[in-house]
Amino acid sequence: MVLEAGDTAFVLICTAMVMLMTPAVGLFYGGMVRNKNIISMIALSFISLAIVTIQWVTIGYTLSFGHDIGGLIGGLDYIGLKGVGMDGDGIPDMLFMAFQLVFAAIALAILTSGVAERIKLSSFIVFGLLWTTLVYDPLAHWAWGGGWAESMGALDFAGGTVVHISSGFGALALSLVIGKRIGFGKYSMEPENITTTLLGGALLWFGWFAFNAGSALAANGLAANAFVVTLISAASGALTWMGASWIKGKPSSLGMISGAIAGLVGITPACGFVGPLAAIVIGGSAGLLCYGTLLFRIHKKLDESLDAWAIHGVGGLFGALATGVFAVAAIGGVDGLIYGNVGQFIIQGIDAFVAVGYSFVMTYILAKIIDKTIGLRVTEEEEYVGLDVAQHGESMEL
Amino acid sequence: MVLEAGDTAFVLICTAMVMLMTPAVGLFYGGMVRNKNIISMIALSFISLAIVTIQWVTIGYTLSFGHDIGGLIGGLDYIGLKGVGMDGDGIPDMLFMAFQLVFAAIALAILTSGVAERIKLSSFIVFGLLWTTLVYDPLAHWAWGGGWAESMGALDFAGGTVVHISSGFGALALSLVIGKRIGFGKYSMEPENITTTLLGGALLWFGWFAFNAGSALAANGLAANAFVVTLISAASGALTWMGASWIKGKPSSLGMISGAIAGLVGITPACGFVGPLAAIVIGGSAGLLCYGTLLFRIHKKLDESLDAWAIHGVGGLFGALATGVFAVAAIGGVDGLIYGNVGQFIIQGIDAFVAVGYSFVMTYILAKIIDKTIGLRVTEEEEYVGLDVAQHGESMEL
Amino acid sequence: MVLEAGDTAFVLICTAMVMLMTPAVGLFYGGMVRNKNIISMIALSFISLAIVTIQWVTIGYTLSFGHDIGGLIGGLDYIGLKGVGMDGDGIPDMLFMAFQLVFAAIALAILTSGVAERIKLSSFIVFGLLWTTLVYDPLAHWAWGGGWAESMGALDFAGGTVVHISSGFGALALSLVIGKRIGFGKYSMEPENITTTLLGGALLWFGWFAFNAGSALAANGLAANAFVVTLISAASGALTWMGASWIKGKPSSLGMISGAIAGLVGITPACGFVGPLAAIVIGGSAGLLCYGTLLFRIHKKLDESLDAWAIHGVGGLFGALATGVFAVAAIGGVDGLIYGNVGQFIIQGIDAFVAVGYSFVMTYILAKIIDKTIGLRVTEEEEYVGLDVAQHGESMEL
Amino acid sequence: MKKITAIIRPEKLEAVKENLAEKGFNAMTIFNVKGRGEQKGICLQFRGKRNVIDMIPKIQIDIVVKNDEVETVIQTIQRSARTGKIGDGKIFVSPVEIVVGIRTEEYIEE
Amino acid sequence: MKKITAIIRPEKLEAVKENLAEKGFNAMTIFNVKGRGEQKGICLQFRGKRNVIDMIPKIQIDIVVKNDEVETVIQTIQRSARTGKIGDGKIFVSPVEIVVGIRTEEYIEE
Amino acid sequence: MKKITAIIRPEKLEAVKENLAEKGFNAMTIFNVKGRGEQKGICLQFRGKRNVIDMIPKIQIDIVVKNDEVETVIQTIQRSARTGKIGDGKIFVSPVEIVVGIRTEEYIEE
């Protein structure tokens, strides 16, 4: 139990960078909604960060990382951060706690996109606290806190299952419960502020290096590998999505940045296990697959409004499976399907599909309960005038 | 005197992150002014950074950190960075100098908010150089350069007194000298670009980790503690301000982010001395207190235009006192009031109130001198057309 | 061959920060074009990052850093990153590769400014791949990969020649081939979104610390020196450009930030070789010189549209020469002209002017070939409606 | 000649444009406005208090047509912009005496 | 029916709206414009040189009212928008021949 | 009094303003609009398919002048806004019955 200054420095900065991703999610999505909801969209991300911070230091961290209870959940050892100190193994325990905290925050922020332009703020706060406690914390425990998935040997380097499947499929469930935006499919709801989305995307891309490489929890060769494959996968996803959409029409910048995010999501679980050439394939496939899912979503007239499901949900699921395909022992100590390890692929599949099922069903139930009790959705008039005015009493001067 | 690569890496990056806070201050405030002054508001922050950089490397650093003269000011040993080299104790001396430089820059940038939408650029430059030299540098010396406050044992981990009290009460003095904006109180001066403010707030929050944790000057457990309490206090402040304003009306995103900043200010002096649970209390109280101060300011019809006084001044003062209340020896080696150390609380009080008095009075005098000689304020016509056009010959195409 | 965690941590974060500079270039330039082209301008930077990433990991890195062939180009040893592993000397080889990658990306992004508001997207992609392979990679090899310039002893700490001369003079050549924007010189093409430019500038300034200090490839005193002189030079450049433009009229914020960038460019090759006082001179002179070049460019009615040539090209050339003037052995081991080492100055001159000639001529030829075959430029109608709609099918809702 | 000014819901713009184009009316000028009718905007309930959002964003469409086309245009707009709820908007018709084409130099006086 | 077009200082909008509402005129359409009067905008002194800022931001208010309400509206606007300094703005009145309510299908012709 | 409404290319605004000022017409109100003429906007070729960009950004200029000044203003605008290509814009003239100066309290009725 000695601290390594280099590792500590690395994880400290990474934690700050991942924290920045939460408002970046707000900017990313804020640019995609109609101008009357842009403040609301950004504010929801900040609020996610604030409530998850308090939840995590009081109860969330111990539920996720307390001593394992039946493979399912952590015990209350660290309640209120009791016993989480300034010492640690390589990095301070407190720092590990904070690094995990910012992951929990961003998951909730991603989820807000599914209910964009129609969620009631007070209900969101209640929902968010419940969701983090009952959906995110168990998933974190399963994968990283000594739960069944970790015991089984499932690989999730930086949160493909924990963060992306949970928030992506959660967003889908939530959007089904809350219902479509008024006028969805009838009139245009084009993104109104694409430069804000591109700015958010840039900050996400930046923060993602910390998200993935930081998950090595040390400044070493593994972190460098994670960093490099993250960069490659993002680039590859950006190019395939852009390319595919070019065949159908014009290559939008939104397609390009969505592809980059798809590539980033896809490589997240894999980044500590696969090499650069696999990253080209993973990123490229994630770009194509998520683009296809988006087209399917539109075709099915689902108002999973800003495609958290298509990109984070399906991208995360793909990444979890791809980890089982492309993993190579020389990097992360485990081989995948193409190196003959069928078992790992099956483990990945079980882990991922349980996560899909759990997060979808639990989110659906939670959302239903909130909806039946305090109501998830604003009134029709409030939706019409926009959440900026209706929920925050603010508006942009345009 | 050996360098530690991990610590050096940490402080290098932290210095860059704190530098980013200065333009972030510009964005934060720029979103709050009328669109005709947004460029001016942002430019003032950049200009603060530029002039303080030159001031600091020539004279400011040595006035702050040169050998102590009577507890009041530093000697001229390091004039022009003479003798400030690439070696150092843990981190290079040059790096320490740069880390301190970016603190001085942001203090001046915060100050610009008090004279928003009416300051004459040329006068600001003269004022800024004088203020940094005669107000900031002595305060830095007192707290960190071996001055009387440090000798007395006053605690200011990351600049509650040096940066926030000085700029907050300085802004109040400055706003009293320059006078209200034309039409203040008569017609609406609502923030016109809230997303820009939220972006600035996000970057400030991000940079604040470097501001506070970086003040440990090493990547160690103390830095991790500072990091964690910073995050908690920001979240707590965001929630209490938002909650309190919700009782009165709608919870604005501006209230939420202002509360986060209040929480960040409040924890700044304390972050190396208090633990996570105290951080919830400090952040939450800072949120409430600063919100109350803002309401008081509006009630008193003071045009301290963007609430640097309410948030940085009063928040910094509160933080300095709270450090004396909640400090715990296990973290920073000193106990506070609630652990029975009344003396520390009194020391904190003396330090903080002297800083309040000194920065208010000195800023007032400096501002008066500038006003009587070259004039602080633009003409009525210039104010009417806006500083973007009047001072910079530029405008936004809206 | 052991890894140093502190150095690795530093370079990991620096690489992420330099990556962020590429979208920052997009924001910086995006704010300067007419609103109908802002999305296009930002997208071009992202696309530069994406295509250079794939180019670099497949062929670019080995062409630049493979074993030297005749001083001119690297061999194919590292094709597809073969043999580039997680170990390394101080930092992992992979990380070094990634750090170099983000430099290549930003060079191409800077180049896009010369063809702002009129480049055809598909042609840009082809051009970009060729330019990186045939212009950037050789220059990187010459300076850092064991090529003739390095053998000769030419100093380029962080890429004044490799990145800035190449992109600046490249942008000039490209703008000459593509021709002026319709209406250039006839009607106003004022920057329409200055706050976006200032935001981009802030992120560039932030990232530049990583660009320059990171080039030490270790968290040590040399990195600290590079950091400090970078900050000083930026401030100095901002002030001299602003001052000079103030004499002619009003001090625009655009002049201030352009001066800062000029100062940053000027110090880039020098930052590991010169001290703080030299940095004041270098930054200040770069500010004046680049401003003069901009005036000359306007006077000559050249539509090198956003002044990459004036700032990066001429600023980089000046910086290369200034390195030969102000270098001091105590910092980087080499003395310059003012310390009596005429030879170094001559070497710098040869290196810089060869780079100027090579990048200008090669870019010109490449651009001509593209133009004659697939056409560099959009149609007149497309230019008229703007590239956002014409190339991306998107637009800002204003 | 007459100028027909329609103030409509932004979300109805596409429908209005399409229906007008079908009838052969392509030319138009549009811009963003904010407005309220006699109802003083939309009333939200907020903790029992009335909270009126006035000045709702709308789109104004100006179309200059020949006198005998006025009725068709009015009816087309009315049909395509209608939702039946408060805020559907208004159409105003005012006289235009001269129409000049800048490029064509065509000059129509009435 | 008449359309009253007032071009006023942005900072006077609230006062104008309030005073009109008091008199019972709620309905209006507003949008941002820029303009200058005969004075060619505002003249700043800059190192002895004149530096004219033309095209100052204003708000345009359009209100369609019955003929006999015109005077009241003009006077109300004039009183509430006036500062006495250059740039206070102008009011124009022009004829409106038909008013149609899109939702109500009300059709007023004059 | 007449209101002259010109819808022009944004890039021609400076020229129009200058030429009007030379003739003594300083006062005007401008704002951003989007529009299309009978051509339904601009047609881009995209992989053989027609791809119409309708609603091109324009600037609308409103100038209120005395009746006998109408011709001069029309001609000045026409001359300075013309490029000869599709999209040059239109000028409309409509009646104004009352003009009130808010500051000057000047009241011109026709």
Ligand SMILES: Nc1ncnc2c1ncn2[C@@H]1O[C@H](COP(=O)(O)OP(=O)(O)O)[C@@H](O)[C@H]1O
């Ligand atoms: N008398 C009027 N004068 C000017 N504009 C009007 C008038 N009446 C209505 N409008 C415009 O038409 C829009 C829609 O009107 P209406 O449907 O009556 O309003 P509401 O939104 O209050 O239901 C308003 O927002 C306003 O812009």
Ligand SMILES: Nc1ncnc2c1ncn2[C@@H]1O[C@H](COP(=O)(O)OP(=O)(O)O)[C@@H](O)[C@H]1O
């Ligand atoms: N003759 C006119 N035609 C069109 N708009 C006018 C005219 N005169 C004034 N305006 C508008 O009214 C606004 C205020 O006019 P006035 O008070 O005379 O201008 P100024 O701001 O120069 O003092 C102008 O900015 C312009 O938008």
Ligand SMILES: Nc1ncnc2c1ncn2[C@@H]1O[C@H](COP(=O)(O)OP(=O)(O)O)[C@@H](O)[C@H]1O
């Ligand atoms: N009949 C009309 N009614 C309203 N606005 C019109 C009309 N005709 C033209 N305009 C406006 O004038 C602008 C230029 O017209 P024109 O030169 O005919 O159009 P185009 O851009 O299709 O060539 C249009 O964009 C539109 O804003």
